[in-house]
Amino acid sequence: MGSRTRGNDMKRIYVNEKWCLGCHLCEYNCAFANSGRTDMASALKGKPIYPRIRIEEAEKTAQTGKSAQTEKICYAVSCRHCADPLCVKACISGALTQEDGVIRIDRSRCVGCFTCVLVCPYGALSPDGDGVMQKCELCLRNAVGEPACVAGCPNRAIVYEER
């Protein structure tokens, strides 16, 4: 689509790939923050977790001259809160909406049709254990109030800021 004025004036989560250790702590902190529970063990221990931020990991072999070097890539991905979000436009149930730039999901309306998964260019939506979609809402609607992945990142690879 053409060029609409981009809504840059909001804080978003950014990941510095160079500093991401691939430790997956953000995934645990996310799942805990959105579990509605007050202790981590009862929220996460022995259970499958459905974090809204996920580490992407890959190994790439780069050929430099005669020697091959294997490079490990890892970084966390969560919703980009696009200014012109395709997921909201594609949502069949009205579950996905955008308010003040933040893309939210009303899980009571989601029917798990996967249209948002089909269109999100970042792979930032995924189903939870009930087949309903979930996504990063910047922890604005849970008890934490600000992104738990950012607060818990041991190497400050994940930041929450305006760019």
Place this chain on the structure above:
Amino acid sequence: MADYIIVGNGAAALACIDGIRHVDREAPITVISAEKHPAYCRPLISYALEGRAKPENMGARADDYYEKNGCTVLYGEKAVKLDPAAHTVTLDSGRVLPYGKLCAATGSSPFVPPIEGLDTVEEKFTFMTMDDMLALDAAVKPDSTVMIVGAGLIGLKCAEGLAGRVKSMTVCDLAPRVLSSVLDEEGAALMQAKLEERGITFLLGDTAAKFEGCRAVMKSGKTVDFDVLVLAVGVRANTALIREAGGAVNRGILTDTRMRTSLPDVYAAGDCAEGYDASIGANRVLAILPNARLQGECAGENMAGGDRVFDNAVPMNAIGFFGLHALTAGRSLAPDEGGEIYEERTNGGLKKLYVKDGLLIGFELVGVMERAGICTSLIREKIPLSTLDFDLMRRGATTAAFSPEVRRQKFGGAV
């Protein structure tokens, strides 16, 4: 005088309102709504039948949406005549409304084929609207035997919605497979098997030739007894308003990439429109929800004086039954056109990626959905596969397959 008139009140109409309001906050908008409900999420009707969505929770927007956006909605009114020279539209009530810019967002209607004896069937339904759904919902009983003519998306979502609510269901289609316009044989077979697991019977390559009350006589000579009939053969774009006004119409209302029709100050969007489909490089009706919204928004912005182009529409379908989902985008390869197909089969899952001239042109995924949108973006944005690690991408959609620079662009700033 109403500056903007939108004929229709579905997804494309709402997006058109949004588009107008991106540019023009003031001028009044009149919405002509044949249906008597505020806009609702039409694809939810099958979920309502199933009990997973409640009619009162299916509204497409907040209750105060029209008021907040300066819209007057004329419910239960139909636009019957357009006079492009006078810039007026006439309603079936006889009222004549002037417009500055008009958008036809008239949607489509079920196509009911002229089958012999159809008038002898008492309980027959189509499945397109909230009212269709409510009528069918009231007609089915636990001991109903249901026959659905048409194994496309509408017929099968209807079947899913009725599963467990009726005694038996038979679905027939003239095509040799289910979902023939979206899936290939292999993908269709997986979906059909899932539906059969739930007791739905299929008669494919066969259709009703004649009805005798509660009995269908099939083309093959077989007979099917039923007490509720659903006709889901297909849909036709509602083009009459524009066609009769002299506008260019093919299978849908022809538009350019700014959603302008051939008539001055008249736009079209959604299932009624035949806009540019980038996957085939030609105009085509793409009756899918994302397209209705993208077209509607584009039309609205341009109606209000903006200059927006929508030139990367591609088919995109997410279809699921009983927990098995198929995702498709773009197109497949014709048998004689060359290109490459990457295929992978996993337990009950299927992945096919279609590559041509160094571009991903389409895919079909059944049961493997993770991060599929990354592949969709390769199609929509025509990203040369030479710029990424396609080996990695085809094993599983991931942004890690992009170059570090592209990843920095994608994740380092506002998008």
